[in-house]
Amino acid sequence: MASHSFLWSFGKKVFTFGLIGLTVSDRYASILPVRGASMAPTFNPRADSFVGSLSDDYVLVEKFCLGNYKFSHGDVIVFRSPHNHKEKHVKRIIGSPGDWIGTHSSYDVVKVLDGHCRVEGDNPSSSMESRTYGPIPLGLVQGRITHIVWPPQRLGAVKRNIYADRLSSS
Amino acid sequence: MASHSFLWGFGKKFFTFGLIGLTVSDRYASILPVRGASMSPTFNPGSNSFGGSLFDDYVLVEKFCLDKYKFSRGDVIVFRSPWNHKEKHVKRIIGLPGDWIGTHSSYDAVKVPDGHCWVEGDNLSSSMDSRSVGPIPLGLVQGRVTHIVWPPQRLGVVEGNIHEDRLSSS
Numbered sequence: 397m398a399s400h401s402f403l404w405s406f407g408k409k410v411f412t413f414g415l416i417g418l419t420v421s422d423r424y425a426s427i428l429p430v431r432g433a434s435m436a437p438t439f440n441p442r443a444d445s446f447v448g449s450l451s452d453d454y455v456l457v458e459k460f461c462l463g464n465y466k467f468s469h470g471d472v473i474v475f476r477s478p479h480n481h482k483e484k485h486v487k488r489i490i491g492s493p494g495d496w497i498g499t500h501s502s503y504d505v506v507k508v509l510d511g512h513c514r515v516e517g518d519n520p521s522s523s524m525e526s527r528t529y530g531p532i533p534l535g536l537v538q539g540r541i542t543h544i545v546w547p548p549q550r551l552g553a554v555k556r557n558i559y560a561d562r563l564s565s566s
Numbered sequence: 567m568a569s570h571s572f573l574w575g576f577g578k579k580f581f582t583f584g585l586i587g588l589t590v591s592d593r594y595a596s597i598l599p600v601r602g603a604s605m606s607p608t609f610n611p612g613s614n615s616f617g618g619s620l621f622d623d624y625v626l627v628e629k630f631c632l633d634k635y636k637f638s639r640g641d642v643i644v645f646r647s648p649w650n651h652k653e654k655h656v657k658r659i660i661g662l663p664g665d666w667i668g669t670h671s672s673y674d675a676v677k678v679p680d681g682h683c684w685v686e687g688d689n690l691s692s693s694m695d696s697r698s699v700g701p702i703p704l705g706l707v708q709g710r711v712t713h714i715v716w717p718p719q720r721l722g723v724v725e726g727n728i729h730e731d732r733l734s735s736s
Contacts, residue, residue, distance in 0.1 A: 415585050422592055476705030479681040511649040535646030536705045 425458045427545060428474065430486055434517035438472070438554065439486070439544070454546035455486075455554070457539035467492065467513065467534070470556030472541040475515070475532055484538060487515035493534075511535070595628045597715055598644065600656055604687035604694065608642070608724065609656070609714070624716035625656075625724070627709035637662065637683065637704070640726030642711040645685070645702055654708060657685035657695050663704075669697065681705070 420426075430439040430453045439453045457474055461467060467489055477483045491497040491514035496505045508514050512531035544550050590596075600609040600623045609623045627644050631637060639659055647653040661667045661684035666675045678684050682701035687693025696702060714720050 412582055412585075415582075415589060419585060419589055419592075422589075476703070477681065478703040478705060479679070481681050481704035481707075509649070511647065511651050533646070533648035533703060533706060534651035535648060536703060537651075 423459060425456060425460075426539070427454050428457050428484075429454050434519050435472070435486055435488070436519040438488075438518045453544050453550065455541045456543040456545050458542050459539045461540045462537070467537070467540070468556065469495075472554055473515070474538045474541065475536045476538060478532060478536060486541065487517050489513050490516050491531075513537075593629060595626060595630075596709070597624055598627050598654075599624050603692055604689050605642070605656055605658070606689040608658075608688045623714050623720065625711045626713040626715050628712050629709040631710045632707065637707070637710070638726065639665075642724050642726075643683075643685070644708045644711065645706045646708060648699065648702060648706060656711065657687050657693070660684045660686050660696070661701075667696075676701075683707075 433440055439455065461471075467473065469489055469492060472486060472488045474484050474486050477485050491508040493508055493510045493512060495508045495514075497508060497514050498505050506514075509531050512533050514531055541554050543553050603610055609625065631641075637643065637659055639662060641659045642656060643659055644654050644656050647655050661678045663678050663680045663682060665678045665684065667678060667684050668675050676684075678701050682703050684696045684701050686695045686697060711724050713723055
C-alpha cells in the first residue's frame, strides 16, 4: 500500500505540473520552432543550406502582450495566416493602426486600418509579406517573440528594428 | 497545526480546481453573455424593451471545433472583431471558403476567399456583419455556440439553420 499511495501522489504532482505548464504555455509564454528563411538573418540565417532544416531556431514567444494588445513597430509577432487559419506565421510589424506605409512597388502610400497591422519579413527577397496578405487583423496575433533560445550560439534577445524610412505616423 | 495543514490542503485543492477550470474554459468550453439584438430571435429576443439589458442570454461556447477547424454552414460562432481586436462578436456562418454568396442589394455574387467565412446575424435589419465588413478570417474564431444556458425558460440547443436560397457551393 505504501507504493500505491506513492504512485498516486506522484501521479497527482505530474498532473498538477502538467496543468500548470499547459496554462503557462497557453496564456503567458511558449517555445516554438521557426521554419523557413523569410526572417533571415534574424532567424534561420542558413536555411538555404542542406542542413538548414535540422537547425531551426527555437524562439520564446510571450503572450503577455495579448492582455493589453500593446504592439509596437519592430516587434516580431506570431500570427495565424488569414489565408489558412491552421498555419502560423512569423513576421515583423512595420505598421500600426493609423500609420501610413510606403510600398516599394509603386508610389502609393497606404494607411493601416484600425484593428490591423502591416507585417513584413526581414529577408526582402523571399517572403510572403503583408503586401501579399494585405493588413493583418490584430485578433490573429498569437504572441510576440522576445528571445532566441536555440541554438545556444545564437541565444539572445530579438532586437526591434524600425524601418524609419518606410513609414510616417499620422 | 492541524488547522494550518487543513488550510494548506484546502488551498491546494482550490488552486488545482481553479487551474482545471481555467484550462477547460480556455481550451474546451466556456459560458459567455450575448449582448445586443443582432441575433434575434435566436438570442435576446426582447432586447428592444427597457428591461432587455438585464436579461442577456448566456450561452455555452465550445472550443473543440478549433482544433480541427471544422465549421459548418449554420453554426453560430464567436469571433474577434477584425476592426477592434478587443471585442468579440456572435454571428452565424452563412458561407465557407469557396462558397458564392448572393447579396440582396444587388445581383452580384461574392466568393468567400480561402481561410475566411461569411457571417450574418439572424436579425438582418440590425446586424453589422459580412454584408458590410466582408468575410471574416477563420483564425479570428474563438468558439462555437451550442446551447443557451440562461434564462431557464429558453434553455436548449442552438439550431443550425440557413437560408438555402442565399448560397450555392462551387
